[in-house]
Amino acid sequence: xxxxxxxxxxxxxxxxxxxxxxxxxxxxxxxxxxxxxxxxxxxxxxxxxxxxxxxxxxxxxxxxxxxxxxxxxxxxxxxxxxxxxxxxxxxxxxxxxxxxxxxxxxxxxxxxxxxxxxxxxxxxxxxxxxxxxxxxxxxxxxxxxxxxxxxxxxxxxxxxxxxxxxxxxxxxxxxxxxxxxxxxxxxxxxxxxxxxxxxxxxxxxxxxxxxxxxxxxxxxxxxxxxxxxxxxxxxxxxxxxxxxxxxxxxxxxxxxxxxxxxxxxxxxxxxxxxxxxxxxxxxxxxxxxxxxxxxxxxxxxxxxxxxxxxxxxxxxxxxxxxxxxxxxxxxxxxxxxxxxxxx
Amino acid sequence: xxxxxxxxxxxxxxxxxxxxxxxxxxxxxxxxxxxxxxxxxxxxxxxxxxxxxxxxxxxxxxxxxxxxxxxxxxxxxxxxxxxxxxxxxxxxxxxxxxxxxxxxxxxxxxxxxxxxxxxxxxxxxxxxxxxxxxxxxxxxxxxxxxxxxxxxxxxxxxxxxxxxxxxxxxxxxxxxxxxxxxxxxxxxxxxxxxxxxxxxxxxxxxxxxxxxxxxxxxxxxxxxxxxxxxxxxxxxxxxxxxxxxxxxxxxxxxxxxxxxxxxxx
Ligand SMILES: Cc1cc2nc3c(=O)[nH]c(=O)nc-3n(C[C@H](O)[C@H](O)[C@H](O)COP(=O)(O)OP(=O)(O)OC[C@H]3O[C@@H](n4cnc5c(N)ncnc54)[C@H](O)[C@@H]3O)c2cc1C
Ligand SMILES: Nc1ncnc2c1ncn2[C@@H]1O[C@H](COP(=O)(O)O)[C@@H](O)[C@H]1O
Numbered sequence: 001x002x003x004x005x006x007x008x009x010x011x012x013x014x015x016x017x018x019x020x021x022x023x024x025x026x027x028x029x030x031x032x033x034x035x036x037x038x039x040x041x042x043x044x045x046x047x048x049x050x051x052x053x054x055x056x057x058x059x060x061x062x063x064x065x066x067x068x069x070x071x072x073x074x075x076x077x078x079x080x081x082x083x084x085x086x087x088x089x090x091x092x093x094x095x096x097x098x099x100x101x102x103x104x105x106x107x108x109x110x111x112x113x114x115x116x117x118x119x120x121x122x123x124x125x126x127x128x129x130x131x132x133x134x135x136x137x138x139x140x141x142x143x144x145x146x147x148x149x150x151x152x153x154x155x156x157x158x159x160x161x162x163x164x165x166x167x168x169x170x171x172x173x174x175x176x177x178x179x180x181x182x183x184x185x186x187x188x189x190x191x192x193x194x195x196x197x198x199x200x201x202x203x204x205x206x207x208x209x210x211x212x213x214x215x216x217x218x219x220x221x222x223x224x225x226x227x228x229x230x231x232x233x234x235x236x237x238x239x240x241x242x243x244x245x246x247x248x249x250x251x252x253x254x255x256x257x258x259x260x261x262x263x264x265x266x267x268x269x270x271x272x273x274x275x276x277x278x279x280x281x282x283x284x285x286x287x288x289x290x291x292x293x294x295x296x297x298x299x300x301x302x303x304x305x306x307x308x309x310x311x312x313x314x315x316x317x318x319x320x321x322x323x324x325x326x327x328x329x330x331x332x333x334x335x336x337x338x339x340x341x342x343x
Numbered sequence: 344x345x346x347x348x349x350x351x352x353x354x355x356x357x358x359x360x361x362x363x364x365x366x367x368x369x370x371x372x373x374x375x376x377x378x379x380x381x382x383x384x385x386x387x388x389x390x391x392x393x394x395x396x397x398x399x400x401x402x403x404x405x406x407x408x409x410x411x412x413x414x415x416x417x418x419x420x421x422x423x424x425x426x427x428x429x430x431x432x433x434x435x436x437x438x439x440x441x442x443x444x445x446x447x448x449x450x451x452x453x454x455x456x457x458x459x460x461x462x463x464x465x466x467x468x469x470x471x472x473x474x475x476x477x478x479x480x481x482x483x484x485x486x487x488x489x490x491x492x493x494x495x496x497x498x499x500x501x502x503x504x505x506x507x508x509x510x511x512x513x514x515x516x517x518x519x520x521x522x523x524x525x526x527x528x529x530x531x532x533x534x535x536x537x538x539x540x541x542x543x544x545x546x547x548x549x550x551x552x553x554x555x556x557x558x559x560x561x562x563x564x565x566x567x568x569x570x571x572x573x574x575x576x577x578x579x580x581x582x583x584x585x586x587x588x589x590x591x592x593x594x595x596x597x598x599x600x601x602x603x604x605x606x607x608x
Contacts, residue, residue: 078509081473081483106504110485113470116438117477122565123438125468141566144574145467147356153570197482197514201499205507212506218607242607260488260524261503266356266464267380267523275607285356289464296605297578298598304584313578314601316594318585326595334599334608 008042008067008095010035011161013088013102013111014060018077019051021059023215024103026173029064031130031166032101033174035139038132039098042066046091048084050077054184061182063174068182073189078203079107081114082195089118091187097161099139101130104165105214112165122156123163128170128272128293139164147266147285148292167293168214169272206261210236211245213262218244219273219294221264223287224251225280225301225320232257234324235279241331247271249281265290279320283308300324344397344455344493346388348421349444349475350381352405352412353465377412381460382419382528383521387490388458389420390526395493398422400451404432404444410544417539418531424542425451429549434561437466441474442558448479450552456498457518461486469520476518484513488524 012032014025029045036043044067045060057068071087088111092100100115102108104126116123129142133155139162141154156162206212213219220242222235232252239246246262253263264271266286276294281287283299283306291297292311299312302319309315316323355374377385388399401416403409404427413424427447435443448454457479459472469485476483484502491499496515501508503522513519531539549559557563581601585594602608 081476081485085477106486106502109469110473110483113437113441113468113473114477114483116470116565117441117474120565122436123470124566125437125470140569146354146465147467148574151572151574152568153572154566155569156566159565195482197517198484199512201510201512203507203509204501215505260522261507263523275602275605289356292574296607297580298602304582309582311578311580312582313580314598315580315582316585316598317582318591318594322588322591323585323594326591327598330595330599331608 008036008044009039009098010041010043011097011100012043012045012065013100013108014045014047015103015105015107016047016049016052019049019053019056021047021052021056023173024105024168025060026063027168027171028101028103028166029060030171030174032099033064035099035130035132039137041098044069044097046088047071048076048087050074057184059176061184062176062178062180064180066182068184069187070184071187071189075194076189078200079111080195080198080200081110082198083193084111085114085118086193086195087189088115090193092119092161100161100163102165104167108165112163116163119161121159121161121163123165124154124156125165126270127164127166130164130166138162144293147289167270167272169217169274170293206259208246208259208262210239213245213247213264213271214269216245216271217273218242218275219247219264219271220244220277220279221247221249221281222252222257222279223249223281224255225282226252226257229255229257231321234320237328238277238279238324241328241335242275242277244273244275249287278308279324281308282306283311344391344395345453346391346397346399347402347448347451347454347457348381348384348388348399348416349402349404349457349459349471350385350412350416351378351460351463352376352403352409353378353463356464375408375411377415378460378463378465380462380464380523383523383525384458384460385416385419385421386526386528387519387521388456389529391456391490391493397455400425400454402427402444402447402451404428404440404447413544414539414542415531417542418535419529420532420535424544426544426546427552428546431549431556431560434564435559436564436566437468437470437474438566439558439560439564441471442478442563443552443554444471445475445478446552446554447547448475450547453516455515457481459518459520461520461522472518472520479518481516481518482513483518484511485520487519487521490525
């Protein structure tokens with residue numbers, strides 16, 4: 001099969017760092033696969049970067065892609081909007097996909113609006129649901145807006161491609177199927193793709209190092225109710241027990257207990273983990289704006305009227321200083337038991 | 344330096360009310376404010392001006408009432424205010440909005456820098472800033488958390504990415520979108536407040552900007568909202584009250600069982 005014979009009208013943009021594909025690339029394929037099947041077309045994934053191996057690209061096929069467009073060049077190693085947008089707009093013009101999905105990450109949310117202007121297409125941000133409309137075959141893009149207070153469903157009736165960014169963690173990757181076959185197309189990179197006005201000088205890890213809240217499956221967040229910086233250790237400990245990442249309310253961040261990259265909410269990050277645990281957080285509307293699409297919400301707060309309790313799937317009306325250590329003992333005991341069984 | 348800051352007027356978030364019948368947001372009687380995330384953009388611009396001299400132009404696209412947002416920006420220290428307003432702009436999505444603002448910016452002449460907010464708290468898309476950069480052909484840096492230096496037409500800055508900070512050099516003119524970490528917004532000064540009352544706000548309508556009419560407003564917008572629904576607010580969750588040691592132990596058992604049932608352990 002050649003690129004020409006693979007009719008792939010649904011595309012996903014894979015994300016890589018240092019040559020390794022990020023999980024969100026596979027989440028997007030799960031979304032894309034469903035849409036492509038409903039439309040009766042193929043699914044392609046576009047990899048832009050450097051040093052992404054054949055094995056990694058094969059994994060894209062095994063998790064749903066029929067074709068992989070590999071756009072690789074040392075000058076594309078790090079995400080820079082202009083060359084990435086140039087490369088993609090070239091591909092979009094050449095192959096005319098009907099749907100293009102990217103992750104609602106810092107790079108996806110930069111690249112896609114830039115590209116949408118270039119290719120004169122419509123773009124919907126940060127979708128949590130995607131579907132195909134019966135009859136018309138149009139992409140139905142559903143997203144939370146106004147701080148998660150409404151869900152808006154959006155269509156792009158006339159322009160192509162129909163573009164959307166998809167919230168990370170809002171879908172699960174398909175299992176690997178080694179029997180799946182697909183093609184990998186090496187796309188030549190012209191010098192004209194490069195721009196040169198933005199140069200990447202370096203990268204520094206977030207000082208906290210406990211991980212990125214937007215990509216985490218489990219987030220344990222602490223707020224002002226913890227009273228002082230040292231007590232955030234309670235939250236860190238629980239996050240570690242649960243295999244999660246530490247988040248915080250703005251109050252906790254503004255007090256300097258933890259860095260801004262961990263702030264969740266309106267003026268911080270939006271998360272959609274499988275589990276969000278809020279400890280000593282009242283649940284102000286600005287905080288809730290960042291957590292509304294979490295799958296399961298747990299709240300720990302001695303105030304029975306705390307707003308977060310109202311949203312929670314499991315509300316624990318208790319003093320965190322008593323409850324969290326007790327919970328951690330349970331988790332430790334459970335883990336020990338599991339380890340013993342494992343031997 | 345001549346700096347353009349596009350700011351949006353949005354409903355005050357603490358004040359969002361939903362119509363339970365229609366599931367839409369009640370706009371009537373709701374206070375409007377400058378998009379809180381745009382205050383960081385204004386502050387970043389004002390600091391650059393303080394260091395290097397120049398002018399800061401605030402621009403807002405919206406109905407006549409958006410002048411209120413512009414006056415707030417002037418009260419903080421912006422030098423000029425431009426309202427981009429015309430009925431033909433009504434119903435613009437982010438694509439049409441970024442086009443209209445970009446064309447308005449062209450009309451206003453040369454800018455060394457455009458600094459936009461990260462996103463607006465109502466639409467919450469974060470698309471207009473990158474869109475403007477794309478229309479204007481300006482190099483783009485999003486989620487900027489720190490401006491390190493500006494020298495010889497080049498700016499060194501840091502942007503917040505998923506698990507850390509990327510350090511970039513960007514050639515001016517350029518467009519940045521900034522996050523809260525960049526600077527904490529100043530309060531309006533007395534002098535600024537007085538100036539904001541007296542200032543003439545320039546108004547640009549569709550006829551005074553070079554625009555392709557097919558790119559404007561609802562008709563020119565590629566995306567169409569077809570349905571609005573209210574998500575379930577309450578999840579009908581369980582509540583356990585733990586007042587004493589026994590209660591705490593029971594609640595911990597309860598939560599472990601709950602997490603197990605959900606497959607989260
Ligand atoms: C424009 C704007 C943007 C904003 N953006 C954000 C944002 O991005 N993120 C954000 O979080 N906020 C944001 N805020 C702030 C928000 O309005 C709240 O002020 C903030 O979320 C409150 O943080 P908190 O819940 O930690 O503190 P508080 O509201 O003070 O709540 C502390 C809670 O701790 C509980 N508590 C006390 N003792 C204990 C104990 N022993 N154990 C357990 N709990 C205890 C209390 O009962 C209380 O409910 C924003 C506000 C504005 C105006
Ligand atoms: N109507 C508008 N007028 C001026 N600036 C706007 C407007 N809409 C969006 N912006 C700018 O674009 C940023 C991102 O907005 P959004 O894409 O709507 O989330 C905002 O923070 C503003 O800086």
